[in-house]
Amino acid sequence: MKLAVLISGSGSNLQAFIEACASGELSASIALVLSNRPGAGGLARAEAEGIATLTIDHRDFASREAFDRAMLDALEPVAPDLVILAGFMRILTPAFIAAFRGRLLNIHPSLLPKYPGLNTHQRALDAGDSEVGATVHFVTEELDGGPPLLFARVPVAAGDDAGALADKVQRREHVIYPLAARWFVEGRLALRNNQALLDGQVLPGNGIDLDAIRD
DSSP states (O other), X not given: OEEEEEESSOOHHHHHHHHHHHHTSSOOEEEEEEESSTTOHHHHHHXXXXXXXXXXXXXXXXXXXXXXXXXXHHHTTTOOSEEEXXXXXXXXXXXXXXXXXXXXXXXXXXXXXXXXXXXHHHHHHHTTOSEEEEEEEEOOSSTTOSOEEEEEEEEOOTTOOHHHHHHHHHHXXXXXXXXXXXXXXXXXXXEETTEEEETTEEOOXXXXXXXXXXX
């Protein structure tokens, strides 16, 4: 299968996908890395591997709709089977989501449905949570509200600040995101009636716990 990866920053999750594809863990190829920010670090990662890159600066467009239309036009000749949002810091329009419904994944740095949006780790600390984490989910029109697929938990240790938690969670992201994509590539994962199914079975409302799989 062909993947398109959308990024805005350094591309650490992109790197996890590059390595998963190279190792054969993920039977897919990255056809395009698209960034909305010129000079994003992830572009250099992709170029170093000979992966096609493209920058479409959202600041060049008068509206989100126009920006998303430009992205759709750029992705059309690529014809990706799966679109991966890897630190893509733009809210997508319904038109873009509809074009890739059931083929659009995101990872969010919280244990959804907790803490959609930004500043997730600080919000967890402020609430006194004993654990944080990350969740892979299908993308729907509701911000960070699409059906969860897989999550990983990270305990909060004494002295952890938001930056320390972000580093710990990111390491877990690099495990669960390629794994969820592998399920899709293998034909095991689907979105039907706004529910996530794995092997034909509806997944729990918060997805599958990585620890349960590893055990």
